[in-house]
Amino acid sequence: MTTEQDLRIDLAACYRLVARFGWDDLVFTHISARVPGDEHHFLINPYGMLFEEITASSLVKVDARGEKVGASPYPVNPAGFLIHSAVHAARPDVGCVLHVHTVAGVAVAAQQGGLLPISQQATIALSSLGYHGYEGIALRDDEKPRLVDDLGAGTSLILRNHGLLTVGATIADAFLYMFNLQRACEIQIAAQAGGGALIEVDPRIVAGVKANVQAVTRGLGGGLAWPGLLRKLDRDAPGYRS
Numbered sequence: 001m002t003t004e005q006d007l008r009i010d011l012a013a014c015y016r017l018v019a020r021f022g023w024d025d026l027v028f029t030h031i032s033a034r035v036p037g038d039e040h041h042f043l044i045n046p047y048g049m050l051f052e053e054i055t056a057s058s059l060v061k062v063d064a065r066g067e068k069v070g071a072s073p074y075p076v077n078p079a080g081f082l083i084h085s086a087v088h089a090a091r092p093d094v095g096c097v098l099h100v101h102t103v104a105g106v107a108v109a110a111q112q113g114g115l116l117p118i119s120q121q122a123t124i125a126l127s128s129l130g131y132h133g134y135e136g137i138a139l140r141d142d143e144k145p146r147l148v149d150d151l152g153a154g155t156s157l158i159l160r161n162h163g164l165l166t167v168g169a170t171i172a173d174a175f176l177y178m179f180n181l182q183r184a185c186e187i188q189i190a191a192q193a194g195g196g197a198l199i200e201v202d203p204r205i206v207a208g209v210k211a212n213v214q215a216v217t218r219g220l221g222g223g224l225a226w227p228g229l230l231r232k233l234d235r236d237a238p239g240y241r242s
Contacts, residue, residue, distance in 0.1 A: 004043075007033050008056035010171040010226075011043050011096075012240040013233055017175065018100065019051035020237070023182060025101040026050070029163070030077075032084040033096045033171055040064045042088060044081060046074030055242045064089060079139050086144035087151060087167055094167040096174040104185040105164040114158060117201040118191055121184035127209040128154040129181075134161040156181050172222030175229075 011033045018024050018031065027048050035041040043059045044066075045051070061069045066081030084097045108115055114131060115122055132150040135143050151157045155177045157165040164181055168174035191198055233240060 002036055004035055005056070007035065007171070008043060008059050009241050011059055012054050012056045013230055014096075014098070014171050014175055015045060015051040015054040016233055016237055016240045017229060018098075018178075020233075021179075021182075023100045023102050023178075024051040028080075029099050029101055030080050030084060031096065031098045031171075031174075032081065032088070034088060034094070035061065039069075040088075041069055042081075042084070044076060044084070046072070047077040047080065048075065052237075055240055057242060082138050082141070082144070083147060083165070086148050087165075089144075090148040091151075091153075091167065093169060095169050096171040097165065097167050098174040098178050099159075099163060099165045100178065100182070101163040102182055102185070104189050105158075105182060106162065107189050108185040109158050109160050109162060109164070115181075115184060116188055116198065117203075117206050118198050119184055119187045119201075121180050121187060123201050123206045123209045125156050125177075125181045125184045126206055128177075129156045129158065130154050131158050131160060134159070168222060170222060172226035174222070176222035176225060 011031065014031050027050060030044055032042045032044045035043060041061050041063060044062055045054055046058050046060050049058065058074060060072045060074050060076050062076055062081060063069050064085055066076060066078035066085060068076055083099060087094055087097050115125060115129065117123055117126055130150045130152055132147050155167055159165060164178065166174050166177035166181060168177055
């Protein structure tokens with residue numbers, strides 16, 4: 001059974017990986033993880049700390065409102081937890097919510113056509129993707145139901161003019177969904193820069209992608225790549241476990 005300490009290590013690793021892949025935006029996005037148990041508590045980053053600095057012990061435990069639970073020397077940003085709290089409340093199957101403001105992600109989010117089925121990565125993302133219209137900086141509670149409706153039962157959400165969001169039963173799953181969605185956006189921007197006509201994947205192929213992904217990952221989802229990512233961090237930046 002996953003313990004809170006296990007979760008802290010994985011979440012700190014996820015923050016470090018987001019930084020190492022260049023997906024961070026100084027201190028202005030969040031990754032949250034549901035703490036095991038019935039208390040409806042979550043772990044989130046200490047506000048103001050760079051993602052590359054985050055450790056297991058520095059993560060802050062908050063309640064469903066984003067308020068600190070227990071003593072912690074670090075501040076939190078309740079407003080930054082608004083999107084996360086909406087998803088966690090509506091989707092008990094979600095253990096992790098990952099939100100980023102990458103250049104490629106925002107660029108695709110600003111395109112009328114959104115993510116185009118022009119790569120294998122895009123077809124995977126499109127099999128479980130929604131869109132949420134921009135309503136300004138996410139500070140209002142009344143936006144929550146619309147965001148939740150737009151995500152639905154999916155795993156990925158493009159926030160128009162804003163960024164990308166993925167969810168997963170585990171931190172590893174949410175990270176893998178984000179890796180794929182971000183890569184699909186990068187490929188799209190690169191392909192469009194070439195100036196030529198783009199070839200779109202047959203919709204019938206897109207429709208069969210979910211079953212294919214299950215086969216490729218052997219049903220393990222993000223758990224297939226996660227141990228290797230942790231080994232990489234242990235070699236290059238082992239401090240995240242402390």
